[in-house]
Amino acid sequence: MIQEVDGDDNGHIDSDKVLENLKEAFSLNQDQFQDQNLLWIPPNCGSAPLHWLLTADGGLRRLPTRFTLLKSLTFHTMMFSDVVVISCTLLLIQSCPNLTKLNIRFCPTMNTFEEPVVNYLEAPACMDQRMKTGLRLLRIDFNSGLRSCSRKVASSFFCEIKFSFTSMFRSTMARSRFGRKDIISDLPRNIVESILERMPVRDAARTSILSSKWRYFWTTISQLVLDDQFFQETVRIQPIVQLELAKAVEKILLLRSGPIQKFVLCLPVLPFNGRSDIDHWLLFLSRNGIKDFTLDNSINTPYEMHSCVYSCRELTRLKLINCIVKLPRELSGFQNVVELHFTRVAFGNNMLRTLLSRSGLLQKLSITVCSGIGHLIINAPNLRELVIICNSETDSLSFVNTAELRVCMIAMFKKTASLGGKTPSLVEFLAGLPRVSDLFLDSFFLEVRRCLILDLVHL
Amino acid sequence: MASSIENNNEKLTLKSSDGEEFLVEKHVALQSTLLQNMLDSDCSSADVIPLPKIDARTLALVLGYCKKHADASSSKQGELNSFDSEFLKDMDMGALFNLVLAANFMEIKGLLDIAAQKIADTIKDKPHQEVREIFHVENDYTPEEEAAVREENRWAFEGFP
Numbered sequence: 001m002i003q004e005v006d007g008d009d010n011g012h013i014d015s016d017k018v019l020e021n022l023k024e025a026f027s028l029n030q031d032q033f034q035d036q037n038l039l040w041i042p043p044n045c046g047s048a049p050l051h052w053l054l055t056a057d058g059g060l061r062r063l064p065t066r067f068t069l070l071k072s073l074t075f076h077t078m079m080f081s082d083v084v085v086i087s088c089t090l091l092l093i094q095s096c097p098n099l100t101k102l103n104i105r106f107c108p109t110m111n112t113f114e115e116p117v118v119n120y121l122e123a124p125a126c127m128d129q130r131m132k133t134g135l136r137l138l139r140i141d142f143n144s145g146l147r148s149c150s151r152k153v154a155s156s157f158f159c160e161i162k163f164s165f166t167s168m169f170r171s172t173m174a175r176s177r178f179g180r181k182d183i184i185s186d187l188p189r190n191i192v193e194s195i196l197e198r199m200p201v202r203d204a205a206r207t208s209i210l211s212s213k214w215r216y217f218w219t220t221i222s223q224l225v226l227d228d229q230f231f232q233e234t235v236r237i238q239p240i241v242q243l244e245l246a247k248a249v250e251k252i253l254l255l256r257s258g259p260i261q262k263f264v265l266c267l268p269v270l271p272f273n274g275r276s277d278i279d280h281w282l283l284f285l286s287r288n289g290i291k292d293f294t295l296d297n298s299i300n301t302p303y304e305m306h307s308c309v310y311s312c313r314e315l316t317r318l319k320l321i322n323c324i325v326k327l328p329r330e331l332s333g334f335q336n337v338v339e340l341h342f343t344r345v346a347f348g349n350n351m352l353r354t355l356l357s358r359s360g361l362l363q364k365l366s367i368t369v370c371s372g373i374g375h376l377i378i379n380a381p382n383l384r385e386l387v388i389i390c391n392s393e394t395d396s397l398s399f400v401n402t403a404e405l406r407v408c409m410i411a412m413f414k415k416t417a418s419l420g421g422k423t424p425s426l427v428e429f430l431a432g433l434p435r436v437s438d439l440f441l442d443s444f445f446l447e448v449r450r451c452l453i454l455d456l457v458h459l
Numbered sequence: 460m461a462s463s464i465e466n467n468n469e470k471l472t473l474k475s476s477d478g479e480e481f482l483v484e485k486h487v488a489l490q491s492t493l494l495q496n497m498l499d500s501d502c503s504s505a506d507v508i509p510l511p512k513i514d515a516r517t518l519a520l521v522l523g524y525c526k527k528h529a530d531a532s533s534s535k536q537g538e539l540n541s542f543d544s545e546f547l548k549d550m551d552m553g554a555l556f557n558l559v560l561a562a563n564f565m566e567i568k569g570l571l572d573i574a575a576q577k578i579a580d581t582i583k584d585k586p587h588q589e590v591r592e593i594f595h596v597e598n599d600y601t602p603e604e605e606a607a608v609r610e611e612n613r614w615a616f617e618g619f620p
Binding site for chain 2 (some may be wrong): 181182183184185187191194195196197198199200202205207208209211212213214247248251255
């Protein structure tokens with residue numbers, strides 16, 4: 001228990017006893033306290049022990065002793081939210097006549113009552129009497145900013161003054177009504193999820209340590225982005241064997257509760273050939289209502305998609321990079337797909353055509369540097385955006401029912417063998433795009449139907 | 460009362476939890492899905508719409524956001540983006556939380572998005588002790604439990620104290 005310490009009538013007090021009390025008040029360990037040169041006040045020490053420093057009516061009690069040996073004083077993550085903390089801070093600063101370093105770091109997000117502290121430090125009386133002789137470094141970090149601070153005041157007394165303002169506090173926001181209440185754990189779940197989805201998965205997972213309430217919050221987020229950053233960090237931090245990396249992903253998936261709506265997987269730049277791992281993850285996703293799936297396999301040899309993807313009924317958006325897509329035994333999904341993006345995808349026998357024929361709701365389609373396209377018939381009544389660039393092995397290209405197309409980009413970027421078969425003439429082609437607002441064609445595409453350009457003239 | 464002075468279809472009156480009334484143009488109010496639904500379902504705009512969960516200061520901020528977004532034409536997306544990033548810049552956590560709750564209640568997606576992003580940015584890259592302090596989250600784990608949680612998500616804690 002903390003005892004009250006009062007000086008006798010002559011102001012003389014037992015300084016050992018004071019130190020003893022302070023030690024208890026600030027939960028300092030023996031080592032820290034023996035080295036009086038450094039008294040560090042742990043953040044969040046709470047107001048209860050500090051009461052010891054105040055008189056019954058809340059006024060500032062005179063600190064009965066001076067900390068003459070104290071050279072460096074740091075206040076960390078300070079939240080000057082009540083008079084107790086402020087008084088205590090000032091009292092301590094006052095009581096350290098030989099300070100050479102004073103660090104005050106305000107809590108980055110709670111704008112509270114820093115002003116009395118700063119004003120006090122600016123007051124000539126304070127500087128003259130107590131500190132001008134010794135204090136060499138005053139560092140005040142206003143992470144959250146303060147409206148103004150006259151820097152000139154202290155400058156004559158200190159060799160080095162650091163004021164860091166990351167932002168200036170201009171507005172006249174009233175003070176938080178939350179005080180010291182837990183302001184985040186009781187937010188509606190959808191807001192918490194929304195917050196967690198807006199940070200990297202690793203940071204979201206680390207919120208599990210905050211409190212028992214938070215332990216599984218992060219497992220319900222419905223969007224998982226395991227991108228370059230995720231893999232690089234995980235790899236950098238632990239010289240990881242491939243197994244560990246796969247394990248991390250598996251842990252994330254296994255801990256999941258609720259559907260995973262969005263999953264982005266950018267396979268890392270490392271000798272990662274755990275194809276069966278990826279197969280397992282895809283299988284897991286396909287059974288958990290995946291809606292939006294991206295697999296970026298740019299840097300490895302092509303990955304042959306597990307056929308379970310073609311049976312995802314909820315799938316609305318699919319983006320594949322450097323994969324092999326072959327006709328599966330069973331194709332029961334894709335009817336809800338609205339967006340398809342294929343880059344460097346090798347299609348098996350007429351696979352693209354089959355997929356497109358199932359995707360009646362398709363609104364966006366891009367096919368870039370793909371192969372095995374074969375006879376491509378774009379029959380998509382809802383299609384808004386179409387990009388077909390630089391593909392090989394295209395036998396023919398025709399448009400049926402593309403009346404809604406707004407953005408159309410078709411480029412070969414190289415001479416190809418003629419698009420034969422059912423490829424329409426340019427006139428037919430343009431006639432099929434009544435609403436197009438953005439059209440991009442290259443000369444190679446036009447060249448194929450050079451003789452047909454003349455048709456235009458006669459329109 | 461404001462609503463009786465200009466009682467036409469183009470404006471409606473919102474009342475904050477602390478009783479302050481705000482006269483709002485209809486197209487501004489439509490930024491809120493909640494208000495939109497109320498108007499669609501034939502809520503007379505002459506009535507005062509009470510918003511019992513939102514105090515006047517927060518409501519003023521919310522309406523400022525809505526007005527900016529309602530008035531800006533779609534061609535000024537860049538201007539809106541810089542407005543958004545300035546809007547929350549110096550806000551303290553208490554005001555920000557009031558705002559995120561209000562945006563959630565009034566169903567203003569854009570505002571909810573930027574406020575959630577701001578909170579997310581505050582949390583990420585910080586040691587959990589600091590996050591606990593900022594938001595006053597009380598650690599109710601025993602040391603054993605804390606170790607178990609760490610182990611459960613070991614991949615996420617590597618490299619963090």
